[in-house]
Amino acid sequence: MITKTFDPVVRVSHLSKSYGNITALRDVSLDIYTGEILAIVGDNGAGKSTLIKTLSGAIKADSGYIQVGEQSYHFLSPTKAIRLGISAVYQDLALVDCRDVVCNIFLGREIVKAGLLIDRRKMEKEARRVLNSLQVNIPSLKTPVGLLSGGQRQGVAVARAIIQGGNVIIFDEPTAAMGVQESAKVIRLMQELARTGMAVVVISHNLHHVFEIAQRICVLRQGQIAAVCNTMDYQPNQIVELIMGAAHITRAGMGGQIDAAN
Numbered sequence: 001m002i003t004k005t006f007d008p009v010v011r012v013s014h015l016s017k018s019y020g021n022i023t024a025l026r027d028v029s030l031d032i033y034t035g036e037i038l039a040i041v042g043d044n045g046a047g048k049s050t051l052i053k054t055l056s057g058a059i060k061a062d063s064g065y066i067q068v069g070e071q072s073y074h075f076l077s078p079t080k081a082i083r084l085g086i087s088a089v090y091q092d093l094a095l096v097d098c099r100d101v102v103c104n105i106f107l108g109r110e111i112v113k114a115g116l117l118i119d120r121r122k123m124e125k126e127a128r129r130v131l132n133s134l135q136v137n138i139p140s141l142k143t144p145v146g147l148l149s150g151g152q153r154q155g156v157a158v159a160r161a162i163i164q165g166g167n168v169i170i171f172d173e174p175t176a177a178m179g180v181q182e183s184a185k186v187i188r189l190m191q192e193l194a195r196t197g198m199a200v201v202v203i204s205h206n207l208h209h210v211f212e213i214a215q216r217i218c219v220l221r222q223g224q225i226a227a228v229c230n231t232m233d234y235q236p237n238q239i240v241e242l243i244m245g246a247a248h249i250t251r252a253g254m255g256g257q258i259d260a261a262n
């Protein structure tokens with residue numbers, strides 16, 4: 001089990017975000033650790049996607065800050081987030097369907113030779129290496145990603161995040177539209193990423209998956225943190241109660257300790 005003997009790789013402090021009179025996030029604080037799988041759960045509209053979008057730089061919070069290493073930021077741009085090692089695989093995967101696998105994996109980060117020519121061969125080799133390491137089977141890298149299966153598309157999006165480098169990878173409902181076998185593959189993939197030392201943050205509505213892979217579960221309710229739990233200390237029905245608001249609000253940090261800072 002992970003023990004709290006090291007600093008978080010990312011520390012989210014007091015983030016709030018409103019859209020008009022809708023409060024998407026209210027004073028959210030959360031720590032993320034290297035090598036863990038942290039699940040974020042909550043009902044529709046609880047603020048899960050908003051939270052991870054502030055981390056990946058897709059949206060700006062109204063207040064609060066994000067600490068990465070020694071530095072604190074009021075907001076991150078997508079480029080800054082990637083530079084700091086945070087990448088996200090979104091609900092819609094943000095792939096360009098008409099472009100092939102290699103183009104999508106290297107979108108915006110193409111390898112060039114002689115200063116201006118795209119080095120397609122090198123990109124293919126690197127794409128193949130990363131896809132193999134993820135055990136994602138795509139027979140031809142020239143296939144437009146619009147023709148791939150859900151699991152293969154997920155693989156391409158993850159390969160792109162890996163090519164970007166970094167040590168925190170965020171998934172927004174990665175198995176939502178997948179069958180049993182493809183979901184199992186994506187779950188294995190997230191476990192593999194955590195095993196190699198990345199911090200994996202995953203939003204999921206599937207508590208079965210959450211209990212299978214996550215060491216910690218952050219429950220969001222109406223934009224607020226309802227609890228941060230060690231998975232092994234909880235039963236799925238207790239998490240459902242926290243999601244629905246039927247349980248007392250608790251704040252259990254790493255190691256099952258009550259931790260006011262998290």
Ligand SMILES: Nc1ncnc2c1ncn2[C@@H]1O[C@H](COP(=O)(O)OP(=O)(O)OP(=O)(O)O)[C@@H](O)[C@H]1O
Nearest residue numbers: 019022023024042043044045046047048049050051
């Ligand atoms: N761009 C936006 N403009 C206005 N309201 C928004 C916007 N994005 C999110 N919201 C609102 O903020 C709240 C939180 O939305 P968010 O997408 O973070 O929820 P979620 O927990 O990811 O839900 P789901 O499980 O359905 O994906 C919701 O009430 C949503 O309607």
Ligand SMILES: [Mg+2]
Nearest residue numbers: 048049050091
């Ligand atoms: Mg969402």
